[in-house]
Amino acid sequence: MRFDNQLRIAASIIEEYTFEMPLSRFLANYFRKNKQMGSKDRKTAADLVYSFFRLGVSLPDRSVEERLLIAQFLCRSSFSPLLDQLQPVFNQQIELPLIEKVAYLKKLYAEFDINALFPFIDEVSEGIDSELFRLSHLNQPKLFIRIREGKTAIVRAKLRELEISFDEISSTCFSFKNTTKLDHLFEGEIPRPFEIQDLSSQQTATYFQPTKWESWWDCCAASGGKSLMLYEQEPSIKLLVSDIRESILNNLDERFAAAGITSYHKKEIDLTKALEPFLVDREFDGIILDAPCSGSGTWGRTPEMITAFEPQKIEWFSSLQKKIAANVSKWLKPGKPLIYITCSAFKQENEVVMDFICNELGFECERFELLKGYKNAADTMFVARLIKK
Numbered sequence: 001m002r003f004d005n006q007l008r009i010a011a012s013i014i015e016e017y018t019f020e021m022p023l024s025r026f027l028a029n030y031f032r033k034n035k036q037m038g039s040k041d042r043k044t045a046a047d048l049v050y051s052f053f054r055l056g057v058s059l060p061d062r063s064v065e066e067r068l069l070i071a072q073f074l075c076r077s078s079f080s081p082l083l084d085q086l087q088p089v090f091n092q093q094i095e096l097p098l099i100e101k102v103a104y105l106k107k108l109y110a111e112f113d114i115n116a117l118f119p120f121i122d123e124v125s126e127g128i129d130s131e132l133f134r135l136s137h138l139n140q141p142k143l144f145i146r147i148r149e150g151k152t153a154i155v156r157a158k159l160r161e162l163e164i165s166f167d168e169i170s171s172t173c174f175s176f177k178n179t180t181k182l183d184h185l186f187e188g189e190i191p192r193p194f195e196i197q198d199l200s201s202q203q204t205a206t207y208f209q210p211t212k213w214e215s216w217w218d219c220c221a222a223s224g225g226k227s228l229m230l231y232e233q234e235p236s237i238k239l240l241v242s243d244i245r246e247s248i249l250n251n252l253d254e255r256f257a258a259a260g261i262t263s264y265h266k267k268e269i270d271l272t273k274a275l276e277p278f279l280v281d282r283e284f285d286g287i288i289l290d291a292p293c294s295g296s297g298t299w300g301r302t303p304e305m306i307t308a309f310e311p312q313k314i315e316w317f318s319s320l321q322k323k324i325a326a327n328v329s330k331w332l333k334p335g336k337p338l339i340y341i342t343c344s345a346f347k348q349e350n351e352v353v354m355d356f357i358c359n360e361l362g363f364e365c366e367r368f369e370l371l372k373g374y375k376n377a378a379d380t381m382f383v384a385r386l387i388k389k
């Protein structure tokens with residue numbers, strides 16, 4: 001397909017997209033309806049459209065086509081055949097460091113402002129490097145795996161055998177280009193030697209510290225990423241997993257089965273409602289609250305959210321998180337930990353909720369951390385270990 005045609009198709013996809021569903025799903029539907037597009041055309045269109053949304057709300061008065069070219073220039077770091085045809089001057093500077101490309105663009109477009117790459121920077125948690133965080137949205141984050149204890153050598157050998165390129169972040173964490181396919185590796189092997197899991201998400205596990213025979217509740221368990229790590233740390237624990245709808249836990253069942261975990265309890269619980277009917281007189285030695293949140297620490301993976309997100313939702317999430325924390329904390333034994341986690345970069349969802357839990361619900365903060373995934377092409381997350389007094 002000719003390059004100007006590729007640009008036109010990307011522009012028409014952007015025009016059609018109304019943010020009602022994730023961009024990934026919208027694109028999959030679009031390609032299903034437009035079967036004449038070959039796999040190379042689909043890949044090019046997806047790349048152009050994703051890069052476009054990485055620009056956030058930059059240069060709103062420029063045409064979509066012009067912004068598509070600027071986005072390619074900022075998001076690519078090597079020769080682009082499309083730019084070579086349509087905007088060769090960008091291609092000549094494509095390998096420059098990002099910060100120099102930004103300076104160059106500012107000369108061409110006086111109105112270009114890096115604030116527009118992430119227009120909520122005043123809302124972020126303390127310690128976030130504003131410039132690095134904003135610029136990180138121009139790059140697609142990496143894919144990470146968590147390797148089960150003792151399985152590093154066989155995973156490494158398999159990857160080398162299949163000539164899949166990877167970096168070793170640690171002995172239990174490898175990273176890959178985001179488009180790498182790993183589904184077929186060790187298919188059917190129980191337990192599977194690795195889990196796909198973001199680096200920062202893996203790092204939250206150091207806050208759990210369960211001990212033998214304890215009773216734990218992962219109250220927003222979804223597909224069970226945190227529960228799996230908890231269980232592997234201490235397989236003797238009694239584990240309850242819950243989420244607002246049973247269907248959300250289906251994936252957890254599959255992942256637990258693949259990990260060889262069969263002994264756990266599962267309930268559908270809305271944490272904003274009275275919990276007595278579900279929990280009766282249970283008490284827990286630990287609760288993981290991986291709270292519903294804006295997801296703003298993960299928008300490098302879903303860049304359309306930078307445009308779609310309405311800032312008043314931050315306060316809405318913060319209130320929801322406080323309500324859920326107040327509700328679940330009643331079921332924790334004194335002296336035991338509530339592990340509060342978000343994948344948000346916003347202080348209203350992080351430090352403000354943590355302070356509420358300490359000051360209003362009678363907890364003491366043992367330690368907390370903002371996991372600065374933006375430095376490692378990973379998600380940015382917040383984790384706190386809060387002890388009930």
Ligand SMILES: C[S@@+](CC[C@H](N)C(=O)[O-])C[C@H]1O[C@@H](n2cnc3c(N)ncnc32)[C@H](O)[C@@H]1O
Nearest residue numbers: 220221222223224225226244270271290291292
């Ligand atoms: C950040 S996700 C949890 C991810 C999960 N812990 C993991 O590691 O895979 C937050 C979860 O909270 C759930 N949730 C949202 N509102 C809820 C509510 N009112 N009660 C219970 N769960 C809720 C969502 O369905 C979602 O699965």
